[in-house]
Amino acid sequence: MNEFPQALTIAGSDSGGGAGMQADIKTIQERHVFATNVVVAITAQNTLGVQASLPLPLSLINQQFASLATDFKIRACKTGMLADAEHVATVAENLRHYDWGPLTLDPVMIAKGGAQLLADDAIDTLRTELLPLATVLIPNLPETEVLTSSRIKTTADFKQAAHQLQQMGAKNIIIKGGHLDYQSQAADYVLYADGQDEWLTTPRIATKRTHGTGDTFSACLTAELAKGTPLKAAIHISKAFIQAAIANPITVGHGHGPTNHWAYQEVHHD
Numbered sequence: 001m002n003e004f005p006q007a008l009t010i011a012g013s014d015s016g017g018g019a020g021m022q023a024d025i026k027t028i029q030e031r032h033v034f035a036t037n038v039v040v041a042i043t044a045q046n047t048l049g050v051q052a053s054l055p056l057p058l059s060l061i062n063q064q065f066a067s068l069a070t071d072f073k074i075r076a077c078k079t080g081m082l083a084d085a086e087h088v089a090t091v092a093e094n095l096r097h098y099d100w101g102p103l104t105l106d107p108v109m110i111a112k113g114g115a116q117l118l119a120d121d122a123i124d125t126l127r128t129e130l131l132p133l134a135t136v137l138i139p140n141l142p143e144t145e146v147l148t149s150s151r152i153k154t155t156a157d158f159k160q161a162a163h164q165l166q167q168m169g170a171k172n173i174i175i176k177g178g179h180l181d182y183q184s185q186a187a188d189y190v191l192y193a194d195g196q197d198e199w200l201t202t203p204r205i206a207t208k209r210t211h212g213t214g215d216t217f218s219a220c221l222t223a224e225l226a227k228g229t230p231l232k233a234a235i236h237i238s239k240a241f242i243q244a245a246i247a248n249p250i251t252v253g254h255g256h257g258p259t260n261h262w263a264y265q266e267v268h269h270d
């Protein structure tokens with residue numbers, strides 16, 4: 001029997017509901033894919049910042065993977081907040097051990113409010129153990145700079161960094177340009193496994209409601225890959241999804257508010 005498309009998010013919980021695992025699940029649901037999850041860490045968080053954070057015991061993380069593997073047919077997965085080196089290594093081990101379909105790796109390091117979501121000494125483990133498993137690696141600009149030990153300012157820098165990340169073992173690369181907030185466009189650079197490339201460019205929206213934009217983008221991509229949408233089309237849908245989510249704001253919280261996960265369906269009727 002053909003099972004309904006199922007996806008997996010491996011991430012931290014955001015009590016504020018706008019980023020992390022909650023943004024992932026809301027987005028995956030909007031794309032009509034069944035969302036499962038492995039909770040790596042719990043954060044006490046709102047739109048003003050992260051007030052506390054606790055990584056879960058490794059045994060409980062292993063058990064969550066085992067529980068899913070015995071019952072579900074997961075067709076695509078993504079990672080978000082992974083906390084520290086031993087949690088990165090444990091997640092990598094479970095990604096190698098089971099088949100969860102293509103991996104979208106969002107190398108979450110620092111929250112928009114400045115809180116550290118990945119320990120500094122975990123970067124090497126992430127680079128060596130997780131990057132080679134990634135079907136799509138989707139860093140933002142500061143993450144790209146850390147992973148490649150370079151500064152990104154020009155379009156040539158984006159391209160150079162994407163090639164460098166590909167040489168580290170990730171197949172397809174999307175470098176998100178959301179942090180270049182002096183530009184009038186929100187431009188992301190895509191380098192495909194076969195060497196083709198493209199820019200994803202939309203008008204930049206003047207707003208501070210951008211909590212969880214990266215999670216939402218990569219969760220949409222994961223959902224589309226779970227449905228079997230070809231990669232290029234999946235990326236284009238995801239860019240339109242995040243654009244609609246930012247362009248149609250909802251008023252929630254008093255800081256960096258969440259995006260609107262309903263908006264894409266309302267705008268595109270899909």
Ligand SMILES: Nc1ncnc2c1ncn2[C@@H]1O[C@H](COP(=O)(O)OP(=O)(O)OP(=O)(O)O)[C@@H](O)[C@H]1O
Nearest residue numbers: 140176177178179186187204205211212213214215
């Ligand atoms: N103000 C904006 N207007 C339009 N698009 C934006 C804006 N800010 C970010 N984006 C887009 O949102 C997506 C996510 O990019 P961003 O660089 O914000 O990721 P991120 O830093 O990983 O996000 P987060 O850490 O909040 O989850 C990209 O496609 C980016 O171009």
Ligand SMILES: Cc1ncc(COP(=O)(O)O)c(N)n1
Nearest residue numbers: 012019020081111112211212
């Ligand atoms: C649990 C968790 N995962 C990811 C983010 C990144 O999102 P942002 O950079 O918008 O704060 C977050 N704040 N919390």
